[in-house]
Amino acid sequence: MTLSPQIAQLLSKYDVPGPRYTSYPTVPYWERTPTEAQWIEHVSRALDEATAAARGAGIYIHIPFCESLCTYCGCNTRITRKHEVGLPYVDTVLAEWEILTRALGRDRPGAVPLSELHLGGGTPTFLSSAELGHLLEGVLARCDLTSDAELSVEADPRVTRQEQLATLRALGFTRLSLGVQDFDPRVQFIIHRMQSVAQVERVTADARALGYTSVGYDLVYGLPLQTLDGLERTLEAVIRLGPDRIAFYGYAHVPWVKKGQRRFTEADLPETPLRQALYQLGRMRLEAAGYRDVGMDHFARPSDPLAQAYAAGTMHRNFMGYTTRRVEPLIGLGVSAIGDAWTAFAQNEKVLEDYRARVLAGELPIARGHVLDDEDVALRRCILDLMTRWSTTWPEGRVPFLDAIGERLAELRKDGLVTLGPGHCEVTERGRTFVRNVCMAFDARLARRAPETQIFSRTL
Numbered sequence: 001m002t003l004s005p006q007i008a009q010l011l012s013k014y015d016v017p018g019p020r021y022t023s024y025p026t027v028p029y030w031e032r033t034p035t036e037a038q039w040i041e042h043v044s045r046a047l048d049e050a051t052a053a054a055r056g057a058g059i060y061i062h063i064p065f066c067e068s069l070c071t072y073c074g075c076n077t078r079i080t081r082k083h084e085v086g087l088p089y090v091d092t093v094l095a096e097w098e099i100l101t102r103a104l105g106r107d108r109p110g111a112v113p114l115s116e117l118h119l120g121g122g123t124p125t126f127l128s129s130a131e132l133g134h135l136l137e138g139v140l141a142r143c144d145l146t147s148d149a150e151l152s153v154e155a156d157p158r159v160t161r162q163e164q165l166a167t168l169r170a171l172g173f174t175r176l177s178l179g180v181q182d183f184d185p186r187v188q189f190i191i192h193r194m195q196s197v198a199q200v201e202r203v204t205a206d207a208r209a210l211g212y213t214s215v216g217y218d219l220v221y222g223l224p225l226q227t228l229d230g231l232e233r234t235l236e237a238v239i240r241l242g243p244d245r246i247a248f249y250g251y252a253h254v255p256w257v258k259k260g261q262r263r264f265t266e267a268d269l270p271e272t273p274l275r276q277a278l279y280q281l282g283r284m285r286l287e288a289a290g291y292r293d294v295g296m297d298h299f300a301r302p303s304d305p306l307a308q309a310y311a312a313g314t315m316h317r318n319f320m321g322y323t324t325r326r327v328e329p330l331i332g333l334g335v336s337a338i339g340d341a342w343t344a345f346a347q348n349e350k351v352l353e354d355y356r357a358r359v360l361a362g363e364l365p366i367a368r369g370h371v372l373d374d375e376d377v378a379l380r381r382c383i384l385d386l387m388t389r390w391s392t393t394w395p396e397g398r399v400p401f402l403d404a405i406g407e408r409l410a411e412l413r414k415d416g417l418v419t420l421g422p423g424h425c426e427v428t429e430r431g432r433t434f435v436r437n438v439c440m441a442f443d444a445r446l447a448r449r450a451p452e453t454q455i456f457s458r459t460l
Helices: 005-013 036-052 083-104 129-140 162-170 185-190 197-210 228-241 259-263 272-288 305-312 352-360 374-389 400-408 410-414 432-441 444-448
Strands: 057-063 112-121 143-155 173-181 214-221 245-250 292-295 298-300 316-318 321-323 330-333 338-340 344-348 366-371 391-393 418-421 424-427
Touching: 005 272, 036 057, 036 083, 036 112, 036 344, 036 366, 057 129, 083 129, 083 330, 083 352, 112 129, 129 143, 129 162, 143 162, 162 173, 162 197, 173 197, 197 214, 197 228, 214 228, 214 272, 228 272, 245 272, 272 292, 272 298, 292 305, 298 305, 305 321, 316 374, 330 344, 374 391, 374 400, 374 424, 374 432, 400 410, 400 444, 410 418, 410 432, 424 432
Parallel strands: 057 112, 057 330, 112 143, 143 173, 173 214, 214 245
Antiparallel strands: 245 298, 292 298, 316 321, 330 338, 338 344, 344 366, 391 424, 418 424
């Protein structure tokens, strides 16, 4: 695949490390961790606002266990084949939920309005059907689901069984996300994730037969040993299987943070021109197959609710990625899970033993977080608008950092990637590939302080 010289030049120019902006401020810049009382106050206020606006909250539950280590992975995981750890972990998460709902004064049936629940990991389907049922029945007992509530789960095709999908479907789950990454055997070997097209096809077929209305695949470009020919074959298989959504992420190589990535070196990674070509190949093939580009690295069929939310201007973005609606607060349960009350973030303990000890002591296991100031909230709104709607507005003179936004966007404007007016910025069609670069110009904390160790992925 050959890129035009102009496009290739822009891709090289703007291929710099940058945040994915699932939050603002981004995690490396959190500095004011809320106390337990402060966190309860922020969550309670957000729940009251959600109730008044007739919209529900969101819940994210982190299941950390995996049977084997995928060496490209940047998630918080615990590698084990001992499935007896599942039930004690479920009971700990339910104990955390008890502590939180009691502190909020919502420890009664149906007290928490809920429009979105997501099981992530790790591998949620590491848990047995009985354990999944026990966990979710305990959480949902205190929730009042909105009429359009969406329940979703991430799954590993290698370990997911039909009975687990049936249990989740009976509890109201309608969306499934499968980790595919790449079907090239050489890539699968070096990232230690061997799975066949047939395995993915089986789980996809099982989910659809059970009534799941949206099946999504995660693909990754920039993986070690990845080639254009190999990715082409992966895309052919994926398009044939016809998922409703596709997330096409760029691999982030941070071996100083994730030691599993030391299985390979930078010499195994595609160099910048190839990495850029891999992304462009994926985008072109998916759009040609009828998928709509709905946001950074995300594609959906026009019939999928995410594409419809994009068209309606109601799409949202949080730690779960792009979602069909705004949910606040997002309550995080489980080890390392992050909660978002719009005006504050809180992340649980990242070490399983520390998480369990604090919950058993009757505490909320908050390890770190951030209480937003007025500037944070204003810039968060701008960045969210750019990431979900390609444009944003702000009241002039109210946020001093934005007074000089024209200077920070000068190069992107000159290259035709944004248009700028008084209190207004819009990403052009040409500039959508570079939306993270645009958002970085609105990131006051990134501008003021460069950490010695950045864990951001490359923008392309």
